Amino acid sequence: MKDSLTLLLVFAAGICLGVSDMAPAVLHLPWLPTVALSLLMVQVGIGLGSRKDLSAIIKSLHWSMLLLPLSTIVGTLAFSTLALLLFRHENLKDILAIGSGFGYYSLSSVLIAELKSAAVGMDKATQLATIALLANVTREVFALLCCPIIIRRGKGDAAISIAGVTSMDVCLPVIIGRDGSESQLLPAAVFHGFILELCIPLLITFFCQ
Numbered sequence: 001m002k003d004s005l006t007l008l009l010v011f012a013a014g015i016c017l018g019v020s021d022m023a024p025a026v027l028h029l030p031w032l033p034t035v036a037l038s039l040l041m042v043q044v045g046i047g048l049g050s051r052k053d054l055s056a057i058i059k060s061l062h063w064s065m066l067l068l069p070l071s072t073i074v075g076t077l078a079f080s081t082l083a084l085l086l087f088r089h090e091n092l093k094d095i096l097a098i099g100s101g102f103g104y105y106s107l108s109s110v111l112i113a114e115l116k117s118a119a120v121g122m123d124k125a126t127q128l129a130t131i132a133l134l135a136n137v138t139r140e141v142f143a144l145l146c147c148p149i150i151i152r153r154g155k156g157d158a159a160i161s162i163a164g165v166t167s168m169d170v171c172l173p174v175i176i177g178r179d180g181s182e183s184q185l186l187p188a189a190v191f192h193g194f195i196l197e198l199c200i201p202l203l204i205t206f207f208c209q
Contacts, residue, residue: 036110065188069195072161073203076102097207098132102196103143103164105136108204115208140166147174156185160192165200168193 017023026032080099084092094116101108113129120128143166147159156175163171167189175189 065191066195068157068160068188069192069199072102072164072192072196073199075161076100076164093207093209094128097204098128098135100200100203100207101132101136101139101165102200103136103139103166104197104200105133105140107200108136109133111201111204112208115205119208136164139164140170143171144174147171151175151177151185157188160185160189163189163193165193165196168197 014023076099077096080095081092083095083099084090087095097112097116098108109129109132112132113125116125116128119125140163143159143163147163150156150159150162151174159175160167163175166172167175168191172186172189172193176186
């Protein structure tokens with residue numbers, strides 16, 4: 001939760017810089033988001049490849065574990081569709097693109113801003129990116145608060161699904177327990193997050209076309 005609050009403070013600081021017109025000119029360069037996104041993906045790859053338990057996790061994988069991330073994708077997109085009942089003026093594909101972040105607020109917001117700017121203009125693209133940021137930060141905070149309660153009720157798979165992509169990093173400690181009491185959930189949680197992370201760029205790109 002501390003990381004999420006830090007991100008919100010940084011985001012607010014960015015808004016203040018933009019409003020005050022004090023941001024350096026280099027931050028307005030059109031290619032900068034692409035460079036930032038590329039560096040972010042490199043960092044994600046390094047993080048996955050450097051896990052000491054990566055080989056053990058791979059050996060414990062089974063094809064049936066794909067059902068969990070698949071259920072998360074279908075469920076998230078289905079409920080994202082219901083947002084049209086509240087936001088009738090929005091485009092369904094834009095809403096689904098926002099939902100396709102699965103809790104990965106940094107990647108989803110940058111990717112949406114980059115892909116939508118040419119089609120709808122920078123202002124609208126920034127608005128959609130901001131909504132994606134807030135929606136996915138909210139999902140992460142909700143998961144951090146609710147996962148321990150859900151796991152205590154014996155619903156480990158549900159907790160992993162709620163966490164979305166963060167099941168393999170930010171929310172992993174609360175899923176397996178600080179003492180590792182739920183360590184049997186580790187392979188499923190990491191695999192679930194990994195599959196979602198692969199799907200996020202594909203789904204957002206598809207819905208932003």
